[in-house]
Amino acid sequence: MTPPVNRTVSALLATLPALEAAFADVPRPTRVMGCTNCCISPEELEVLSTTARDDLDAEALSSYANNAMGTVGSEADFRYFLPRLLQLAVTDAFEYPDRPFVIRTLKYVPWATAWTPAQGAAILAYLDAWWHGTLTEATPVDDVDEVLATLFDVLPTGEHARILATWLEGGRTALAHLATFVQAHSMQVALGKKWDVWVPPGASEVVAAWLGSGAPFGALFGQFERDPDAADAALFLDAAALLEHA
Incomplete structure (x- = not known):
């Protein structure tokens, strides 16, 4: 029997269509740069540059998610990958990093002031849903x-x-x-x-x-x-x- 979806996941899932629509026209980066000494492999960087956003799974994005806006990538490519990162974070698809870690990467970009109003509103709705779901779950997932x-x-x-x-x-x-x-x-x-x-x-x-x-x-x-x-x-x-x- 399939276990019921908890309130946090349910609330976050409801925000994804607006999130995807707000970032639909962000162009795919032609090249993603990053530290290949220990943070991400050249092969992983190649996959990020050649694979459609919706086809990237947690394995393909894990190293990027763990190092984005630090030793891997720029604001421009983070803006492109963000809806997929947040989508995968809904179900904690990454073995690492976890959902709070992925969300905290937002502090490194001016999403609320310099991105489009639709993008800012979609991110805010996602964060509100995360908070509401957490507060209304007797045993929160986070x-x-x-x-x-x-x-x-x-x-x-x-x-x-x-x-x-x-x-x-x-x-x-x-x-x-x-x-x-x-x-x-x-x-x-x-x-x-x-x-x-x-x-x-x-x-x-x-x-x-x-x-x-x-x-x-x-x-x-x-x-x-x-x-x-x-x-x-x-x-x-x-x-x-x-x-x-x-």
Whole structure:
């Protein structure tokens, strides 16, 4: 029997048609350059330059995905390969790198400011779907802490407050993830320390201010009040207590 598709994968799959359409007219690179000492082989570079984007599988793109915008390739060819990279990342098709690693490569390109509005919107929809799917899955396929850190790393700073606000709109499961985050990281975040290795500079201060704004406390305490006898009620109450005087 085929296992059900989880919420994150389902949400990401729904964004792929718009992503493919937005990048459909990006020309294929005639040559991809890269470090062939240890990062990618000449044969792999040849495949990238001679194979249609949709025909490239995870094996063909793995070395590129692991080194793109570092020791392999340019912004122009990354723009061409990106929809295929993100498509393969949906199902974690790469043995390595994993989905968060692939997504973090976006921080090296001006996708939100210099690429076409359609391309920027398609990428933003993909990132939103990743966040929403993660928050609404009881056992997320990607670690919530890492997903949040990655979004702070790749999104324009103007989007950070919106991403945090959506955490309060994802229902009880999303708030359970928030309660777990608060219990695990509220102190280090308040001190300006990273909650995950991928947290970019300044992110902890933004999260700390949001946690102290009153809205997260209200949402968590509200969940406790709705059903104080629930098996997970203490999770919400304890997390709210940590924020009450933040």
